[in-house]
Amino acid sequence: xxxxxxxxxxxxxxxxxxxxxxxxxxxxxxxxxxxxxxxxxxxxxxxxxxxxxxxxxxxxxxxxxxxxxxxxxxxxxxxxxxxxxxxxxxxxxxxxxxxxxxxxxxxxxxxxxxxxxxxxxxxxxxxxxxxxxxxxxxxxxxxxxxxxxxxxxxxxxxxxxxxxxxxxxxxxxxxxxxxxxxxxxxxxxxxxxxxxxxxxxxxxxxxxxxxxxxxxxxxxxxxxxxxxxxxxxxxxxxxxxxxxxxxxxxxxxxxxxxxxxxxxxxxxxxxxxxxxxxxxxxxxxxxxxxxxxxxxxxxxxxxxxxxxxxxxxxxxxxxxxxxxxxxxxxxxxxxxxxxxxxxxxxxxxxxxxxxxxxxxxxxxxxxxxxxxxxxxxxxxxxxxxxxxxxxxxxxxxxxxxxxxxxxxxxxxxxxxxxxxxxxxxxxxxxxxxxxxxxxxxxxxxxxxxxxxxxxxxxxxxxxxxxxxxxxxxxxxxxxxxxxxxxxxxxxxxxxxxxxxxxxxxxxxxxxxxxxxxxxxxxxxxxxxxxxxxxxxxxxxxxx
Amino acid sequence: xxxxxxxxxxxxxxxxxxxxxxxxxxxxxxxxxxxxxxxxxxxxxxxxxxxxxxxxxxxxxxxxxxxxxxxxxxxxxxxxxxxxxxxxxxxxxxxxxxxxxxxxxxxxxxxxxxxxxxxxxxxxxxxxxxxxxxxxxxxxxxxxxx
Numbered sequence: 001x002x003x004x005x006x007x008x009x010x011x012x013x014x015x016x017x018x019x020x021x022x023x024x025x026x027x028x029x030x031x032x033x034x035x036x037x038x039x040x041x042x043x044x045x046x047x048x049x050x051x052x053x054x055x056x057x058x059x060x061x062x063x064x065x066x067x068x069x070x071x072x073x074x075x076x077x078x079x080x081x082x083x084x085x086x087x088x089x090x091x092x093x094x095x096x097x098x099x100x101x102x103x104x105x106x107x108x109x110x111x112x113x114x115x116x117x118x119x120x121x122x123x124x125x126x127x128x129x130x131x132x133x134x135x136x137x138x139x140x141x142x143x144x145x146x147x148x149x150x151x152x153x154x155x156x157x158x159x160x161x162x163x164x165x166x167x168x169x170x171x172x173x174x175x176x177x178x179x180x181x182x183x184x185x186x187x188x189x190x191x192x193x194x195x196x197x198x199x200x201x202x203x204x205x206x207x208x209x210x211x212x213x214x215x216x217x218x219x220x221x222x223x224x225x226x227x228x229x230x231x232x233x234x235x236x237x238x239x240x241x242x243x244x245x246x247x248x249x250x251x252x253x254x255x256x257x258x259x260x261x262x263x264x265x266x267x268x269x270x271x272x273x274x275x276x277x278x279x280x281x282x283x284x285x286x287x288x289x290x291x292x293x294x295x296x297x298x299x300x301x302x303x304x305x306x307x308x309x310x311x312x313x314x315x316x317x318x319x320x321x322x323x324x325x326x327x328x329x330x331x332x333x334x335x336x337x338x339x340x341x342x343x344x345x346x347x348x349x350x351x352x353x354x355x356x357x358x359x360x361x362x363x364x365x366x367x368x369x370x371x372x373x374x375x376x377x378x379x380x381x382x383x384x385x386x387x388x389x390x391x392x393x394x395x396x397x398x399x400x401x402x403x404x405x406x407x408x409x410x411x412x413x414x415x416x417x418x419x420x421x422x423x424x425x426x427x428x429x430x431x432x433x434x435x436x437x438x439x440x441x442x443x444x445x446x447x448x449x450x451x452x453x454x455x456x457x458x459x460x461x462x463x464x465x466x467x468x469x470x471x472x473x474x475x476x477x478x479x480x481x482x483x484x485x486x487x488x489x490x491x492x493x494x495x496x497x498x499x500x501x502x503x504x505x506x507x508x509x510x511x512x513x514x515x516x517x518x519x520x521x522x523x524x525x526x527x528x529x530x531x532x533x534x535x536x537x538x539x540x541x542x543x
Numbered sequence: 544x545x546x547x548x549x550x551x552x553x554x555x556x557x558x559x560x561x562x563x564x565x566x567x568x569x570x571x572x573x574x575x576x577x578x579x580x581x582x583x584x585x586x587x588x589x590x591x592x593x594x595x596x597x598x599x600x601x602x603x604x605x606x607x608x609x610x611x612x613x614x615x616x617x618x619x620x621x622x623x624x625x626x627x628x629x630x631x632x633x634x635x636x637x638x639x640x641x642x643x644x645x646x647x648x649x650x651x652x653x654x655x656x657x658x659x660x661x662x663x664x665x666x667x668x669x670x671x672x673x674x675x676x677x678x679x680x681x682x683x684x685x686x687x688x689x
Contacts, residue, residue, distance in 0.1 A: 007666045007678040014664050021659065022633075038603060039633055121604065151668045151678065157640035158613055158671070161606025237610050238582075276617060278670050280679035281686040 001064050001364060002147050002291040004112045011154065012109045015116055019043050020102035027099060042160075044090075044118030045101055048416050052096040055118040056108060060128035060146040060170070061089035061367040065358035068365060070111045072350035078104055083350055085335060085343040087407060087458055088167070089127055089367040090118055094414050116154060121162045123153035123233075127169045129177045130368040133292055134376045136324045138173040139191045144289045145198075145225065146170045148280060152226055159233045163240035164248035166233070167205075170198075179369055179485030181213045182206055182461055184250045185232060187225070197221045202232055202262065203254030206455035210491040211251040214259045216266065224270075226279040231269035235262065294325070295362040295377060301327025305380050312387050314436065318398035320383065323376075329383060331361070331375040332368075333390060334397035334405065338434045339427050342408040343371030352393045360386055369458075369485075370407055370446075372400070402439040403447055403512070404430050407458055411451030411468065412475075418451035420468025420475040421501075425449055428505050433512075442512055445525045448483075461485035463526045464511065465492045466504055477504040481511065481537055482529045495538055507541045514540040544651035548635075549623075550644045556595035556623050576627075583611035590620045598643070600628035609641045616642035616672035632656045636664060642672045 004012070019039075026036040033047075040046075044055035056071070063071075071091055075083045078100050079093040086092055096104070108114055117124055126146045133141040149168060153159070159166070169180040172189035180186035186201040197219045204213025220228045236250045239257075254262045303326065307313040321330040333353060335343050345353075353373055357365040360382045361375035368374060378386060390396040399405045406429060409415065411422030426449055433439055448462030452469070459465030465480040476498040483492030499507055512525070514537055519528045529537065549555050560576035563585055574595035577583055586593065596615060598608040612624055623645055626638050630648035635657065638646070646652075670677045680686070 005682070007681065011664065011666055011668070011678075018660075018663055038631075121606075154668050155637070155664070156669055157637035158609045159606070160637055161604050161609065161634075163606075234610055238607055242579075242605060242607075272617070276670070280677075281683055283683040283686050284679040287682060 001062060002059075002143075002288065008151075009109075009112070012112070012114045012116070015043075015114060016102065016105045016109050019105055023098060023102050038120070040101075042117070042120045042122070043105070044115035045096070045098075046119060046416075048094065048414055049412075050414070051094065052098055052101065053414065054093045054096045054101060054104060054115060055086070056091045056093070056113060056115050057118050057125045058089050058091060058113075058367050059150045060126055060132070060143050061130055061369075062128075062132075062143060063357075063365050063367065064111075065354045065363050065365070067111045067113055068354035068357060069351055070107060070113070072347045072354060074104055074107060075350060076347040081347045083345055083347070084341075084410065085345065085367050085371050085373070087369050087371060087409070087456060088118075088125055089130075089369055090125055091367075092410070094410070119165075120160075121164050121166075122160045123156060123162075123166045123168060126150050126153065127167070127178055127183070127369065129171045129173055130366040130374045131177060131321065131330060131376070132172070132366075133294075134323050134325070134328075134330055135173050135175075136322060137175055139189055140172050140196055141292050142170045142172040142187075142189055143292045144285055145187070145189065145222070147288050147291075148226075148285060149229070152229075152280075158230075159237060162233070162237055163242045164245065164250075166236075166250065168229075174487065176485070176487040176489070177368070179458065179461055179489070181489040182210075182458070182485055183213065185229065186213055190219070192219055195221060198225055200228065200232070202266075203251040203259075204489075205249050205251045206458060206460050207249065208246050208453045208455075209249075209251065209255075210455065210460035211255065212489045212491060213251070214254070216259065216263045222285070223279055223282065224274055227273035227276065228266075228270055230278055231266045231273045234269050234273075235265045239265075295364070297325045297328060297377070298379070301379055302381055303327060305383055309384070311391075312384055315387055315396055315398040316383060318400050318402070318440075323378075325377075327380055329378050329380050331378045331383070331386060332400045333373040333375065333395050334399055335372050335395075336399055336405050336430065337394055337397050338404070339431050341423050342406050342426050345373075349393050349395060352389065352395070356386055356389060370401075370405060372405070398436065399439055401444045401446060403433045403442050403445045404439050406430060406447045406449060407462070408449040409451050409456035411449075411457075415451065417454055418468070419453075419470035420451045420477065422449045422451040422457055422468060425466065425468070425477065425501050425504065428501065429508065432505050432509065441516070443524055445512070446484075447508070458485060459483070460491045461489070462492060463524075463529070464508055469498065471498070475501065477501060479504055479507055479511075479541070481534065482526065484526060488526075493534055495534065495541055497542075510540045511537055545654055545657055546647070546651045548646040548652070548657065550639070551623055555645060558595065560595060560597045577608070577611050579605050579607045581611075583614045586615065587618050590615070590618060590622075593620065594622045595625060596620065596622065597625045597627050600626060600630055603629045603631050603634060609637065612638070612641040612643050613672055632660050635660050640667065640669075640671045640673050640675070
């Protein structure tokens with residue numbers, strides 16, 4: 001875990017005071033809401049349908065037990081006792097009073113956390129792989145670079161008023177668990193001749209015009225990642241469209257210029273940038289790296305797991321992933337209980353997970369873009385007791401990557417941008433497919449629901465995606481198939497006319513029935529869809 | 544209230560700034576105004592004879608002027624670099640970091656707010672063109688890169 005030094009702390013503390021000053025000016029009537037809006041948006045504070053929403057950054061999805069406990073405490077003290085984990089691995093509080101916001105930021109600062117750049121047209125929270133540091137398939141732990149980029153992007157003076165928001169992901173494994181190619185810039189760290197560098201992808205994204213990012217550079221050395229990103233961002237800042245907010249993301253620029261022309265302009269800018277000494281020295285990465293070094297793993301641990309309790313065995317098979325260290329395992333905690341709100345956790349649940357992380361996971365936990373939690377360093381011998389405690393707290397659902405593991409944005413229940421309610425649909429779907437045997441039979445099936453075209457619920461990347469739209473005042477749900485946010489990233493295709501809330505649940509059932517009837521040995525839903533194409537699915541739905 | 548703010552010694556440039564098009568088309572002007580969307584690099588051949596570059600911010604959210612400023616400073620421009628238009632107190636620090644050294648906002652700024660904004664952050668993370676030492680350089684004073 002990275003720890004702040006006095007520089008990091010002073011910057012975050014200064015931000016708290018700056019925001020306190022801004023809120024006081026607003027509350028005293030010296031700032032109008034119009035004047036205040038850009039200021040609060042720089043700090044993750046949105047005015048939603050019913051209250052203010054505060055979005056707290058969880059850089060690259062890594063947290064300590066102490067930080068998690070603080071999130072629970074804030075939920076209890078300033079919210080209605082809940083936190084909502086988002087697809088950007090952030091945490092949102094939906095019931096915040098403006099006057100409390102500075103105090104909340106001050107509390108976060110005491111545990112080295114903040115809400116900086118969780119909104120606004122700037123570089124947002126850097127995301128990464130939830131298995132970083134513990135995955136067997138990674139080249140290196142991507143988080144030291146993610147932390148380096150967190151610092152570089154914090155209050156970057158040139159890139160604070162970009163045409164639109166800007167999201168960066170850093171991964172270092174073959175399996176893409178972070179939807180890297182659906183980011184404005186995705187970095188995949190690789191090793192070439194013993195040297196670390198990054199494949200750079202630019203112009204991915206969801207929203208109204210979903211795109212999978214093309215590769216724009218096959219290898220940027222670790223010493224030049226910062227100037228290369230500065231070049232990418234400068235070209236975007238100068239030439240990205242500002243006339244239409246729906247065409248302002250970098251994906252549109254890359255698409256309109258063409259990949260080759262964008263690359264050429266970046267290379268030209270990079271040739272200049274690399275002469276300016278912008279990259280932190282190697283000593284800085286060397287300073288950061290030990291914070292993410294392997295914790296003190298115990299040696300000679302047993303690999304055995306007592307599977308005599310069948311419910312536990314089911315959970316182990318679904319929620320536990322292989323750890324690089326013998327005797328250890330990665331535990332995925334589902335925040336998708338039957339009929340629940342995806343990503344929501346009560347203050348008590350947050351605190352329980354904090355306790356489990358402290359006691360059983362070397363004081364560390366992770367948040368995933370699929371709105372679940374991870375205990376990254378668990379001894380296999382402790383799995384049973386952890387499962388029991390999770391089960392008591394309603395957190396032992398065994399549905400990772402199954403149809404019940406639904407991603408959903410907050411939707412019209414909370415969000416002022418939404419056209420439709422995502423949560424009730426997620427709840428209905430979850431109920432319809434609640435049977436554990438049926439879910440297991442269907443296998444890996446990623447369902448993602450967005451309540452509007454902004455696609456916070458990643459519907460384009462769902463094996464099955466649902467987009468809620470408003471049709472003449474009535475909620476209508478469009479179904480899409482075949483998307484993926486993983487290493488085989490793809491944008492889903494719309495099946496045809498939309499449905500009512502119940503209608504889309506029925507349609508999804510027809511789609512899954514066809515899959516079960518048509519699948520070949522070893523095929524996931526996505527594989528069958530790719531083999532057969534849209535036609536038979538369309539016939540099953542509308543025929 | 545502050546209507547004009549400068550960090551330069553001596554008199555501010557008084558000559559009215561002309562458009563980029565008329566500046567590059569004639570030779571006797573020493574002040575130019577860049578609109579958002581215009582390419583600051585068109586001015587690079589003329590930096591020696593320029594004493595004032597105004598960069599207009601048509602709306603606070605239009606950040607193109609930050610790149611324009613930094614490009615000019617990176618190319619060695621030493622003259623006055625003035626931010627004009629929708630310039631707000633909460634943007635002064637970022638503008639200073641990108642090389643602006645004078646400001647003429649559409650709406651006058653509050654003196655105390657300016658003072659607080661400019662003194663709030665003791666440290667910065669990036670190397671830019673303002674000569675401030677980024678945090679990484681302070682952490683590694685021995686490094687040749689710092």
